[in-house]
Amino acid sequence: MSNNTLNYRNAVILAPMVRIGTLPMRMLSLDYGADIVYGEELIDHKMLQCTRTVNELLGTIDFVQEDGSVVFRTCEKEANQVVFQMGGMGAALLSQPDKVRQILTTLVENVRKPVTCKIRLCPTLEETLHFCHLVESCGVAAVAIHGRRKEERPRHANHNDIIREIAHQISIPVIANGGSMDISSNADVERFRSETGCSSVMLARSAQWNASIFRKDGILPTNDVIRAYLKYAVDYDNTYENSKYCIQQILHEQLQTSLGFSFKATKSMADICQLWDMEGYLRDVTAARKQMETSLKRLHAASEADDGGRKHLKAAADDDNDNHVQMRVKFVRSDFREDKLPKTLLLEWRRRVRQPPAPFHTEERPSDRQFRSTVELDGKKYSSSLWAKSKKYAEHAAAIVCLRHLGVLSETVSSEQDTVESNGCVISTESCHAIEDV
Numbered sequence: 512m513s514n515n516t517l518n519y520r521n522a523v524i525l526a527p528m529v530r531i532g533t534l535p536m537r538m539l540s541l542d543y544g545a546d547i548v549y550g551e552e553l554i555d556h557k558m559l560q561c562t563r564t565v566n567e568l569l570g571t572i573d574f575v576q577e578d579g580s581v582v583f584r585t586c587e588k589e590a591n592q593v594v595f596q597m598g599g600m601g602a603a604l605l606s607q608p609d610k611v612r613q614i615l616t617t618l619v620e621n622v623r624k625p626v627t628c629k630i631r632l633c634p635t636l637e638e639t640l641h642f643c644h645l646v647e648s649c650g651v652a653a654v655a656i657h658g659r660r661k662e663e664r665p666r667h668a669n670h671n672d673i674i675r676e677i678a679h680q681i682s683i684p685v686i687a688n689g690g691s692m693d694i695s696s697n698a699d700v701e702r703f704r705s706e707t708g709c710s711s712v713m714l715a716r717s718a719q720w721n722a723s724i725f726r727k728d729g730i731l732p733t734n735d736v737i738r739a740y741l742k743y744a745v746d747y748d749n750t751y752e753n754s755k756y757c758i759q760q761i762l763h764e765q766l767q768t769s770l771g772f773s774f775k776a777t778k779s780m781a782d783i784c785q786l787w788d789m790e791g792y793l794r795d796v797t798a799a800r801k802q803m804e805t806s807l808k809r810l811h812a813a814s815e816a817d818d819g820g821r822k823h824l825k826a827a828a829d830d831d832n833d834n835h836v837q838m839r840v841k842f843v844r845s846d847f848r849e850d851k852l853p854k855t856l857l858l859e860w861r862r863r864v865r866q867p868p869a870p871f872h873t874e875e876r877p878s879d880r881q882f883r884s885t886v887e888l889d890g891k892k893y894s895s896s897l898w899a900k901s902k903k904y905a906e907h908a909a910a911i912v913c914l915r916h917l918g919v920l921s922e923t924v925s926s927e928q929d930t931v932e933s934n935g936c937v938i939s940t941e942s943c944h945a946i947e948d949v
């Protein structure tokens with residue numbers, strides 16, 4: 512299932528792969544040029560045991576089991592390109608067409624996102640065609656075909672001719688899959704596309720070994736790919752075990768080299784990062800995350816424990832209009848670091864959620880040449896009810912109101928705001944001190 516904006520024609524796609532298709536690999540593949548990325552296959556009842564959680568620290572949405580393990584982690588950046596795969600283990604469903612019809616029809620009728628289906632070949636072309644017509648009749652948006660039969664192994668030749676015939680005969684997009692053994696360059700991807708007669712192709716192993724296969728400008732050395740992968744693994748706090756597994760696949764031909772042996776001996780993310788000179792990056796991200804965790808805890812504690820205080824803030828807010836949030840806030844310069852001024856924090860936040868800078872409007876009071884600013888964000892206006900001595904100070908005060916409002920109300924805001932908050936709340940400890948009602 513995926514977002515409505517997904518287009519399954521003319522796409523190069525990261526295939527679903529257990530353990531490989533976690534967030535860092537998906538992000539990396541998108542960076543290199545993949546149009547669509549599938550997550551690893553997950554089983555429906557496992558998802559049903561999960562709680563959807565906004566992870567403010569990482570800027571992600573997590574589906575978390577009772578024991579705290581994250582089953583699926585996603586983020587705003589991949590929202591329009593990620594596909595969530597629910598699996599039925601192996602190719603078992605190929606011989607149960609009635610069940611397939613039931614599952615697909617139920618999904619298509621009840622899910623607002625387009626539903627796609629990935630299959631292997633049936634024993635004969637006719638049976639495969641029959642199956643594909645059934646899938647098509649259920650209203651799915653596309654069918655991905657791995658051109659091997661159930662009993663055929665990955666080293667066996669892929670039946671590109673059968674995929675071609677099916678793509679010719681059915682009208683929904685057919686996504687060709689199974690070509691990795693012959694794919695090690697962008698030209699090979701194009702050849703696979705033309706041999707199968709499909710406008711879209713899906714890559715598993717060739718992307719697992721080197722995700723830069725998605726690059727139009729040529730494949731990158733594995734060490735570059737590993738560094739880029741590690742960056743995402745650190746950014747999204749991917750587990751050491753999963754990161755090690757993925758890097759092991761990238762290294763596969765180099766596992767018997769001295770680098771490979773050192774890699775196998777690693778026991779932590781820090782060990783892995785050290786091998787690729789990324790220990791400084793890991794240290795910086797960990798420190799920033801700790802700082803942010805403290806900030807978030809303060810914000811939450813302030814809003815939970817001091818509910819009275821919050822009421823006071825709300826009352827103090829001259830908020831006669833739902834779309835205009837006002838607080839008695841004064842910008843105190845000495846409370847902020849030079850590189851973490853309120854306007855900068857707000858700008859960084861907007862950047863992280865891929866939104867344009869929020870516009871400020873400033874008025875001047877002629878009687879005493881004092882200033883008051885309003886910042887507009889997502890249809891809401893934020894301003895201080897106090898006048899300031901300069902335009903800049905007035906803008907910082909408005910930015911503080913905005914940050915304060917979003918931060919303090921983080922646990923009660925709508926899901927849309929949750930997403931914004933989850934993706935960019937970088938409020939330093941300093942700014943939290945300073946965001947005070949005066």
Ligand SMILES: Cc1cc2nc3c(=O)[nH]c(=O)nc-3n(C[C@H](O)[C@H](O)[C@H](O)COP(=O)(O)O)c2cc1C
Pocket residue numbers: 526527528529530531551552596598629657665688689690691692713714715716717719
């Ligand atoms: C490590 C690994 C994990 C896989 N996990 C899944 C999966 O979760 N769901 C699925 O439909 N296929 C899975 N597959 C199969 C691939 O999606 C793909 O159909 C197969 O590898 C053939 O494509 P290729 O030649 O590009 O590798 C997996 C393959 C590999 C190598």
